[in-house]
Amino acid sequence: DTGVSQDPRHKITKRGQNVTFRCDPISEHNRLYWYRQTLGQGPEFLTYFQNEAQLEKSRLLSDRFSAERPKGSFSTLEIQRTEQGDSAMYLCASSLRLVGTDTQYFGPGTRLTVL
Amino acid sequence: GENVEQHPSTLSVQEGDSAVIKCTYSDSASNYFPWYKQELGKGPQLIIDIRSNVGEKKDQRIAVTLNKTAKHFSLHITETQPEDSAVYFCAASEDFGNEKLTFGTGTRLTIIP
Numbered sequence: 165d166t167g168v169s170q171d172p173r174h175k176i177t178k179r180g181q182n183v184t185f186r187c188d189p190i191s192e193h194n195r196l197y198w199y200r201q202t203l204g205q206g207p208e209f210l211t212y213f214q215n216e217a218q219l220e221k222s223r224l225l226s227d228r229f230s231a232e233r234p235k236g237s238f239s240t241l242e243i244q245r246t247e248q249g250d251s252a253m254y255l256c257a258s259s260l261r262l263v264g265t266d267t268q269y270f271g272p273g274t275r276l277t278v279l
Numbered sequence: 280g281e282n283v284e285q286h287p288s289t290l291s292v293q294e295g296d297s298a299v300i301k302c303t304y305s306d307s308a309s310n311y312f313p314w315y316k317q318e319l320g321k322g323p324q325l326i327i328d329i330r331s332n333v334g335e336k337k338d339q340r341i342a343v344t345l346n347k348t349a350k351h352f353s354l355h356i357t358e359t360q361p362e363d364s365a366v367y368f369c370a371a372s373e374d375f376g377n378e379k380l381t382f383g384t385g386t387r388l389t390i391i392p
Binding site for chain 2 (some may be wrong): 189204212248255267268270
């Protein structure tokens with residue numbers, strides 16, 4: 165399977181703990197996006213990378229959130245001191261940015277539950 | 280920023296009938312409009328997209344229409360089948376620079392056998 169993969173698929177944690185999620189994009193895709201999806205809503209943009217550079221962060225991404233893409237391939241999203249409001253599905257998408265096209269392909273997501 | 284509204288939130292149709300989902304957007308700079316299908320426990324899957332230089336695009340039983348003047352676009356599914364049952368999301372973005380997607384709130388489509 166050469167699609168976007170995410171790990172873990174599910175994470176249950178206690179409030180105040182730190183969690184880290186991983187996303188592996190489609191090979192050679194130069195853009196990687198993180199979105200958050202709460203129950204009954206559409207995905208909301210969090211941040212994106214072009215290669216290893218983080219180019220934009222949403223105001224939804226508080227100081228407790230940090231994302232990296234150190235070698236321009238996989239990415240990690242860390243949430244420190246988790247809160248119950250962080251419970252959501254965290255989706256990763258990747259795309260190959262060429263002139264006039266940027267179709268985003270999504271992974272299966274990581275469902276986070278904060279108790 | 281961009282705001283995308285989607286209607287209806289739920290839709291039930293008889294198998295074989297057509298389904299139409301409508302979206303409106305607010306930012307006139309948006310020029311890329313994808314539709315995603317999301318099944319339970321899975322990530323969104325792209326089913327069709329359209330750019331502002333065309334008014335309609337078809338792919339077998341699925342079609343999308345775009346009215347840039349009115350800032351609305353629609354998804355049409357013909358000859359619906361049970362496997363079409365899912366949540367469908369429309370989205371909008373600019374095609375240059377940061378192509379972050381702004382999504383609608385989704386339509387839960389149920390096909391009645």
